[in-house]
Amino acid sequence: GQQVMQIPQYQHVQEGEDFTTYCNSSTTLSNIQWYKQRPGGHPVFLIQLVKSGEVKKQKRLTFQFGEAKKNSSLHITATQTTDVGTYFCAGGGENTDKLIFGTGTRLQVFP
Amino acid sequence: GAVVSQHPSRVICKSGTSVKIECRSLDFQATTMFWYRQFPKKSLMLMATSNEGSKATYEQGVEKDKFLINHASLTLSTLTVTSAHPEDSSFYICSALKPGQHTDTQYFGPGTRLTVL
Numbered sequence: 001g002q003q004v005m006q007i008p009q010y011q012h013v014q015e016g017e018d019f020t021t022y023c024n025s026s027t028t029l030s031n032i033q034w035y036k037q038r039p040g041g042h043p044v045f046l047i048q049l050v051k052s053g054e055v056k057k058q059k060r061l062t063f064q065f066g067e068a069k070k071n072s073s074l075h076i077t078a079t080q081t082t083d084v085g086t087y088f089c090a091g092g093g094e095n096t097d098k099l100i101f102g103t104g105t106r107l108q109v110f111p
Numbered sequence: 112g113a114v115v116s117q118h119p120s121r122v123i124c125k126s127g128t129s130v131k132i133e134c135r136s137l138d139f140q141a142t143t144m145f146w147y148r149q150f151p152k153k154s155l156m157l158m159a160t161s162n163e164g165s166k167a168t169y170e171q172g173v174e175k176d177k178f179l180i181n182h183a184s185l186t187l188s189t190l191t192v193t194s195a196h197p198e199d200s201s202f203y204i205c206s207a208l209k210p211g212q213h214t215d216t217q218y219f220g221p222g223t224r225l226t227v228l
Contacts, residue, residue, distance in 0.1 A: 001171075031214065042204055042222045043155065048214060088154060097143055097208055097215055101155040 002027045004091050004102040012108035019079050021105035023072040023089035031092040032065055032072040033099065038085040079109045114138050115207045117220035124195055125228055131191045132223045134205030140185035141207035145217065146178070149202040161188040161205075195227040 003026045013019050023032065031050045035043035047056055049065035049072065056063045062075040072089055086106045090099040114137040124130050134144055142163045147155040159180055160168040167180035177199075179191040188207075192199050202224050206217040 033217075035219075042219045045216060045218065048216065050214065097217075098145070098157060098160060099217060100157070101147075104154050106152070 002091070002093070002100050004089060004100050006087075006089060006102040006105050008105055009103065010106045010108075012110060013079050015081060015109050015111050016078050019076040019083070019107055021074050021087050021089075021107075023074075023091075023102050025070045025091045025100075027091075027093070028069050029091040030069075030094045032069075033090045033092065034063055034072075034074055035088045035090060035101075036085050037088065037104075041085075043088060076107075079107070081109050081111055083107060084109050113207075113209045113216070113218040115205065115218045115220040117205055117223050119223060120221060121224045121226075123226045123228065126196055127194055129191055129193045130195055130225060131189055132203055132205075132225075134188045134190070134207065134220050136186045136207040136209070136218070139207070139209050141188075141209065142185060143208040144182060144188040145206045145208070146180060146188075146190050147204045147206070149204060149222075151202075155204060158190075163188075192225065195225070197227045200225055200227045 006023050033048045034046040037043045047063050053067045054065040060077045064073045086104045088104045089102040116135045118133045144161040146158045149155050158173045161180050161182040163182045169175045182188040202222050204222040206219045208215050
């Protein structure tokens, strides 16, 4: 079945450093969504990308959808301690509202 | 906004009992809701798609007689874990699909932590 992998599984950075997580799907996606889950919390929707090669920015966060619509990345510039959490990508397929969640990348930021 | 609530937030029960979890979309109507399960430090695993007015669609490997889903109204879906066992202990999260102008978005509830003794 469809699989969505993320790397790295875990990363810790010093506050102010940049961070990137990569998401790869075994199949072509109709869209990719990104969520953030704080420790003990639930996933919170960040953004959705639909178009091939699309790039979107939210303040210090930059999201990219690959040309082949099988991969995506999330880049955080100058991390802050408030960025701590697990970042999940979630792939959407054609003609379905279901999401297949990636394995997640847990980010730890040290002050 | 799009607010989804879940109740209860935590539940502890004895092995063999049944537990019902409610998922409500508070400020929008959702014909489709989803139920996920999450183990500690793991990703979300889709269990089933809950459809208002019709039977739920279960993912492969999820026992429909074990996890009963009822989507009785446009704002409420329930998940009942029947004859719970310790291996059913997990974090259960629902989401409600909110229609958008171009695409639909899933909004997640706060989750229910189930512990079966």
